[in-house]
Every structure is written in C-alpha cells, then in structure tokens.
Amino acid sequence: MKIAILGAGGLGKAAAHILAQxxxxxxxxxxxxxxFAFNSNGLDAEEIGNVKIGGSVSQLKDGHFSNDSIGxxxxxxxxxxxxxxxxxxxxxxxxxxxxxxxxAGGFQGALVDALKRTRAMEMIFDLDPLLKQNGCTFLSGCxxxxxxxxxxxxxxxxSFVEVESxxxxxxxxxxxxxxxxxxxxxxxxHLPGFDVDSAKALSDDEVEVLLSKTDGKLTLxxxxxxxxxxxxxxxxxxxxxxxxxxxMDTRSAQKPVSTTMTLRGRTFDGKTSEHKFILxxxxxxxANVCGTALGYLSRAHWLRERGIYGVFGSAEMMxxxxx
Amino acid sequence: MKIAILGAGGLGKAAAHILAQxxxxxxxxxxxxxxFAFNSNGLDAEEIGNVKIGGSVSQLKDGHFSNDSIGxxxxxxxxxxxxxxxxxxxxxxxxxxxxxxxxAGGFQGALVDALKRTRAMEMIFDLDPLLKQNGCTFLSGCxxxxxxxxxxxxxxxxSFVEVESxxxxxxxxxxxxxxxxxxxxxxxxHLPGFDVDSAKALSDDEVEVLLSKTDGKLTLxxxxxxxxxxxxxxxxxxxxxxxxxxxMDTRSAQKPVSTTMTLRGRTFDGKTSEHKFILxxxxxxxANVCGTALGYLSRAHWLRERGIYGVFGSAEMMxxxxx
Numbered sequence: 001m002k003i004a005i006l007g008a009g010g011l012g013k014a015a016a017h018i019l020a021q022x023x024x025x026x027x028x029x030x031x032x033x034x035x036f037a038f039n040s041n042g043l044d045a046e047e048i049g050n051v052k053i054g055g056s057v058s059q060l061k062d063g064h065f066s067n068d069s070i071g072x073x074x075x076x077x078x079x080x081x082x083x084x085x086x087x088x089x090x091x092x093x094x095x096x097x098x099x100x101x102x103x104a105g106g107f108q109g110a111l112v113d114a115l116k117r118t119r120a121m122e123m124i125f126d127l128d129p130l131l132k133q134n135g136c137t138f139l140s141g142c143x144x145x146x147x148x149x150x151x152x153x154x155x156x157x158x159s160f161v162e163v164e165s166x167x168x169x170x171x172x173x174x175x176x177x178x179x180x181x182x183x184x185x186x187x188x189x190h191l192p193g194f195d196v197d198s199a200k201a202l203s204d205d206e207v208e209v210l211l212s213k214t215d216g217k218l219t220l221x222x223x224x225x226x227x228x229x230x231x232x233x234x235x236x237x238x239x240x241x242x243x244x245x246x247x248m249d250t251r252s253a254q255k256p257v258s259t260t261m262t263l264r265g266r267t268f269d270g271k272t273s274e275h276k277f278i279l280x281x282x283x284x285x286x287a288n289v290c291g292t293a294l295g296y297l298s299r300a301h302w303l304r305e306r307g308i309y310g311v312f313g314s315a316e317m318m319x320x321x322x323x
Numbered sequence: 324m325k326i327a328i329l330g331a332g333g334l335g336k337a338a339a340h341i342l343a344q345x346x347x348x349x350x351x352x353x354x355x356x357x358x359f360a361f362n363s364n365g366l367d368a369e370e371i372g373n374v375k376i377g378g379s380v381s382q383l384k385d386g387h388f389s390n391d392s393i394g395x396x397x398x399x400x401x402x403x404x405x406x407x408x409x410x411x412x413x414x415x416x417x418x419x420x421x422x423x424x425x426x427a428g429g430f431q432g433a434l435v436d437a438l439k440r441t442r443a444m445e446m447i448f449d450l451d452p453l454l455k456q457n458g459c460t461f462l463s464g465c466x467x468x469x470x471x472x473x474x475x476x477x478x479x480x481x482s483f484v485e486v487e488s489x490x491x492x493x494x495x496x497x498x499x500x501x502x503x504x505x506x507x508x509x510x511x512x513h514l515p516g517f518d519v520d521s522a523k524a525l526s527d528d529e530v531e532v533l534l535s536k537t538d539g540k541l542t543l544x545x546x547x548x549x550x551x552x553x554x555x556x557x558x559x560x561x562x563x564x565x566x567x568x569x570x571m572d573t574r575s576a577q578k579p580v581s582t583t584m585t586l587r588g589r590t591f592d593g594k595t596s597e598h599k600f601i602l603x604x605x606x607x608x609x610a611n612v613c614g615t616a617l618g619y620l621s622r623a624h625w626l627r628e629r630g631i632y633g634v635f636g637s638a639e640m641m642x643x644x645x646x
Contacts, residue, residue: 018591021484151478152600157644158471158618159602159611161344236644267610268341273603277475279482280596287590288482295481306631318641321480321559 001301002040003294004029004073006098007086008057010180011114013049014286015084018294020045024322025294029076030057031069037062038072040079053178070098074105082110082297086290088182089113089120090189090200096123099138100130108135110300114143114293116186117196118239121146121226121313125233128311137304138311142296144279144288145170145244146227147314149261152277153227153242154234154315159275160265163237167264168227170246171257172285177211177250178204183285184211187248190223216251230313255281259288295319324624325363326617327352327396329421330409331380333503334437336372337609338407341617343368347645348617352399353380354392360385361395363402376501393421397428405433405620409613411505412436412443413512413523419446422461423453431458433623435616437466439509440519441562444469444549444636448556451634460627461634465619467602467611468493468567469550470637472584475600476550476565477557477638482598483588486560490587491550493569494580495608500534500573501527506608507534510571513546539574553636578604582611618642 003019005012008030019027026042035058037043047060058065066072083102089095095113102111115121124140131138141147145168153166177184184207189199202210211218228239247256259279266272279288298320326342328335331353342350349365358381360366370383381388389395396406406425412418418436425434438444447463454461464470468491476489500507507530512522525533534541551562570579582602589595602611621643
C-alpha cells in the first residue's frame, strides 16, 4: 500500500518511522507547510525524522519547495493508495476542507485522520455523500482518543444491554513540548478561558509561561472530544454519556497517569459492571496514535477494495494490523 | 433482523434474553436436541428461560417435537436473516458439519459461532470457499474468548510494530455446574488426561466427583484455544505466541479471577509495554459470550448486505452494537 502523510510534526514523523518498519506499506509522499517530498520507491524515514523543528520536508533529497504542498500531493493521486492526515486541525474546518480538495482533485483512495474535536468530526461525517459518490473511503477519529480507546469502548459495550457511561482518562508524557507544538495548542484550547482561535494565536513564549504555571502539566476535564459523537453514531450510547479528560506532562516522557477507558453498563441479567482498557505506560502518544491510524488506513483500503465507500468512525470498524 | 438460535442451554437461553431486550432484533426460532420452536412474530424469551434442565424447547407454546431440529430450522431459511450457533461443539467437527448442512439446504444469511478449539475453527475456515460461493457470511469465534478478548488483542496490537505475546487469563463463576453441562465438559477436555471424547463420555456423577476434588474449581493452562489461529490469521502474531488459561468456579457466581487480556509488544520507538483489557467481575460468561456473539451476528449481516461473503474470525471485524 502506497501512502502519503500530510504533516511532518511529531505525529507525521512517528508515522514515517512506523511505516519504515512494515513490509506491507510504503511511504511515498509527505507534505508540510514548507513543501513536500515524493519518491515512488519510498522515502527515507530516518531523513524525515532528522528534519529539525522549524525545518521542512522540502529539504529532503526527494523534497521540493511549494507554497501549496497539499495541492502537490493531490496531483500525485495516481501514485497513492491512502493518505494519513496528520495535520493539526486549527481551525475546525481545516481538515474537512482538505478532504474536499482531495475529492475535487480526483483522488480516489483511502483516507484517515486523527481528529479530536466533536465539531470537526461532524463536518467530516457531513462529507459522507461526497466521498461515497467519488469512490473514497474515509475513517475518521483514528488516533488514540478518539480512535483506539473509542473502538475499545464499542467492543466493551458488547457485554451489556445498556451502556451507562464511557469515561476516558488519558495520560501523556513528552520530554519537550515543542516537539508537539500543534498538539499542545490543541490541548490548551480545551482549558477554561481558551478556544481554538485563542490557543492557536499563542506565541511559543506564551505557551512556555502558561505551562510553567502548572509545572509543565495540563489537566483537562470534560474535553470536547469526538469519542462522544463516534459512540453515538455507532449506537453505543448518547453523546452526553461520554466524558474525556486527562493529564499531559510536557516535561517528562513518563506518563503522569495510565490511559484508561472505562465503560460502565448493565448486563441482560441486571448486573452493573465496568470493563477497562488500559494502555501500557511505556507506549508513547505517537505509538498509540500513529499505529492505530495506520491500522485504520489499511482497513479503509480493505473496505474500498470491496466497494464500501463513504465516511465511518473508527468505533465502527476494526483496524487491520499488517507487518 | 430475524434470528435463530441453535442450542437452548445456558448460552442459548441467555441469548434469547438479550434479544428480548433489543428492538433491532427478533428471535423467531430456537432448536435443541428435543425439537424446535418457531414464531415469525418472535418467541417468548421468558418461556424459553423457564425450560428446565433436561427439558426441550419443543414444549414451548410455539414448539414442535423433532428428531432433526437442525433440519427443521434449515427449512425455515427464508424466515431467517441470521443464525447464532450456541451448541456445544463435541466432537470437533460437529459445528462445521452443521454449517455445511445449512449451505446444502440453501440457507443464505449470516452465521456466528462461539467456538473455542483451534482445530474446530480451522475446519470452519476451510469452509470459506463454500460459504463465499453460496452467499453466506460467517464470523467464527465470537464468544468471550475467543471473541471479545481476541478482538481486544487485535485492537491493542495497533500500538506496536512487533507483538511479543498475547495472554488471556479468564475467570468464570457459575452457581451450579449443571446449568452449563456442555461448557463444563468442554473445559474438562482441556485438563491433562482428558480429550474431547473422554470429556463428553463423562456421566454427570463423574463430573461431580471430578469437580469436588478441587472444591468445584477447574484451573486450566495452555488451553487449545482458537484465539491463537485467529490472531495468526489477523496477522497480529504467530499462534505459539498466544496463551490461554483460566479458572472456572462451578460453585459460586463470583469470578475467582478477573478476566484479563494482556498484549505485550514493542513500539516503533523501541519500548516494550503491555496493554490490558479487563472485564468487570460482575459480568457473567453468558453476558460476555452472548452479547458479543449477537454483536458479531449484526456485523455478519452488515457485511453480507454489502456483498462481503465467506468466513472471518472475530479478531478481523468489529461487532455492531444495536439497541
């Protein structure tokens, strides 16, 4: 499967490294704000990993400078089976607008995102008829949460006739916040007093100051996270039964809390109980997000090859795991 | 979705109760060794639940005595969208032979089983071409283990580039062993010194004597469980990396240990870690097996409606959850 990655931040780089370790997939294109790189025989993941913060994949040996790198990737449509959109989604309609561009440009293939916000994902679901008409298969919310943990919730729901609540409490530890500049800003946008616009507008210094007030930790409650709309769409429960929060430590790779999905429900025989899915503390955000996203990209391709087009949430499908 | 259940033991009865609590599904037929019951407007789950051990669904108000109740259900093929095979699988080729009968009888629909043994499931996988040709969609291994926990393993694998091991350790507590006569014999068959034939041949008194030696508990290690072949088929790992065992308490509804799936793997960035999926202690075997099986039956129906036929393992698909 020939893959393009949109975005070359922490997630894009991690996805490139994962693809380099899989025989079944080949990374042929990558794009960032400064340009893109393309090689039909595969790009060099190590070289991508070495691009410094503030640099661009346009500097790679297969790189090209461009003011419209997304447009350049769309032109490569016949060279691509699937696209992982690993871009920060600020503002909310940014990724939906990119998907529309791919369709308008004649791309027919598999796509996944690692979107987080409910409103953004609803925009993606609205594209279902467009993608169906144009022979594309899009799986949305394919990161860790939403993604891996949402799918685990949909799986856990099977034991119950009534789902009472789904609670996702994540822990992420990163050594340096500026490896994940966009992700951190997306998290700040969930803090009281911020929204996506004000978080995006923060300078790096302002982010530093904000983080230093809480010893580098961000604790988030009742986040606007698309796990809710995905589980509602999958029929598991109403969106207001889903709560998402967590703790991000931006000064240590150690997770401050273990990422846990807890689904509480009532069984057919009247018992109330909880199933839990707990991620190993040593697994990084990058491993949990990008591994899952690439597994879903394989599934999107699988569905597409069988004539199943349109938009699905990751809670509705099983990712594929291929070596 | 109009459903038939083959088998009216503990699992068949539980499945009937679950279906009675779902608006999306209707149980129209059920069969056991003594006969069958059919009503195109739906059977009465409570009446099914009240059938005593040693009794038969042929005694229900919609019941009919039959020496070939499976054959009678096959004749109802045009009334059925899906079949849950909740029969004990002794000997190994019993359920595969029933599937062949359904196909030979012209049934075209969705089927699931809650098979456990590796060799039995391999026989089911061998039926893939037959089912493909005849427009049937079969999901195999759709109980708790294999099933819910195997799917959780395939999901957990996404975070890793190499899966080192999958370990399933289950706990089941039932108040009276003779509510699950067939299941207990299938478990005894995993004990050293037993096989499926010798376990099946045990009288009820012999089972009592055997259970009383260990205070009603059966502890099983390295069971021949199809989780291995299913995860191998799903590409997650080799079959010998999968181990299954557990503790069955036949004298208490309390679980002796918490059922846990632990997947150990290596991430793209070189970390070794473990994801865990833990079932709530209050959830019964019946809830975890039958809820999952019916979720997979909905998925099999979904796939079939989209022209995807053949045999799949539950680790390859996501069950659907419908009210």
